[in-house]
Amino acid sequence: MDKTETSGEIRKHDSHVLAQRAVQVQRGGARAAVLGVNDGLVSVLCIVLGVAGANAKPSSVLLAGFAGLIAGAISMAAGEWISVTSQVELFDGILKDLKQLVATDRQLIVERLSEDYQKGGIAPVTAEQAASEVAGNDKDLFNEFANNVIGINPNELGSPWTAAISSFALFTAGALAALVPWFFTEGRLAITLSISFTAAGGLLVGGYVARSSGNSVWRGAVRQLLIIILAAVVTYGIGHLFGAAVN
Numbered sequence: 001m002d003k004t005e006t007s008g009e010i011r012k013h014d015s016h017v018l019a020q021r022a023v024q025v026q027r028g029g030a031r032a033a034v035l036g037v038n039d040g041l042v043s044v045l046c047i048v049l050g051v052a053g054a055n056a057k058p059s060s061v062l063l064a065g066f067a068g069l070i071a072g073a074i075s076m077a078a079g080e081w082i083s084v085t086s087q088v089e090l091f092d093g094i095l096k097d098l099k100q101l102v103a104t105d106r107q108l109i110v111e112r113l114s115e116d117y118q119k120g121g122i123a124p125v126t127a128e129q130a131a132s133e134v135a136g137n138d139k140d141l142f143n144e145f146a147n148n149v150i151g152i153n154p155n156e157l158g159s160p161w162t163a164a165i166s167s168f169a170l171f172t173a174g175a176l177a178a179l180v181p182w183f184f185t186e187g188r189l190a191i192t193l194s195i196s197f198t199a200a201g202g203l204l205v206g207g208y209v210a211r212s213s214g215n216s217v218w219r220g221a222v223r224q225l226l227i228i229i230l231a232a233v234v235t236y237g238i239g240h241l242f243g244a245a246v247n
Contacts, residue, residue: 036076036167037205040174042228044068045198046235048178049191053239058186065182069175077168084163091157095146102142109145110135116149177201195232202228 047068051061102109110131117127135141146152177200181193202224210220 034205034209035080036073036170037174037201038224039072039076040069040171041177041198041201041205042174042231043072044175045178045194045228046231048182048194049232049236050239052191053236054242055240058182058190061186061190062179062182065175065179069172069179072175073168073171076171077164080167081160081164084158084160088157088160091152094150094152095142095154098146098150099142102138102145106135106141109141112149113141113145174198174201174205191236195228198232199225199228 044065048061048065051064056064113134114124114127114131117130118124122130134144143154146154177197178194181190181197185193203221206224207217207221211217213220
């Protein structure tokens with residue numbers, strides 16, 4: 001394989017990766033995953049540190065954290081399912097109207113598609129010819145207009161179940177970072193491990209999101225770490241003050 005063929009394969013792979021990333025975002029799975037793991041990391045750590053700061057028994061800390069895990073995971077999953085379902089229904093409504101417009105005012109759709117091609121830098125004559133060729137098939141005209149003019153891929157409207165399952169699983173994974181140490185130890189060691197595991201998870205998530213969006217990995221990782229540290233300090237402090245006041 002020569003250098004030209006190798007370069008072509010790399011470019012093809014890069015474009016495929018970009019397309020897959022766009023599909024994941026539109027489906028809702030990527031957003032649900034990021035929100036789920038972030039919420040799991042921060043919210044359950046806050047619960048654990050707040051209860052631990054109040055000098056509660058290790059069993060009480062574990063119970064509170066586990067309850068937060070279950071409640072948070074179910075809440076996140078339900079919220080994402082409703083959100084993405086609503087998005088899909090809205091997209092469906094738009095596409096139904098477009099399908100009707102293709103049937104009742106085909107010429108308008110063709111003209112609008114031609115204008116869109118011209119905005120992309122295609123010469124008017126070529127744009128009109130391309131739009132006319134696409135209009136030879138109703139399905140092609142519908143898909144082309146939906147993708148290029150409206151910005152909706154009819155085949156990738158989003159998956160409510162993908163969003164819900166991703167959110168549930170990754171919230172649980174994030175929550176376990178703060179909760180697992182309390183199954184094996186207690187006191188200051190458990191608190192230190194909870195913060196350390198959660199901080200490590202935050203660094204990974206922040207770095208991954210930053211890298212995926214083309215931003216600085218270190219900046220994204222440190223930003224996420226600072227959020228976790230701030231949450232840890234505030235909730236532990238509040239718990240400690242509340243525990244002192246009760247005692």
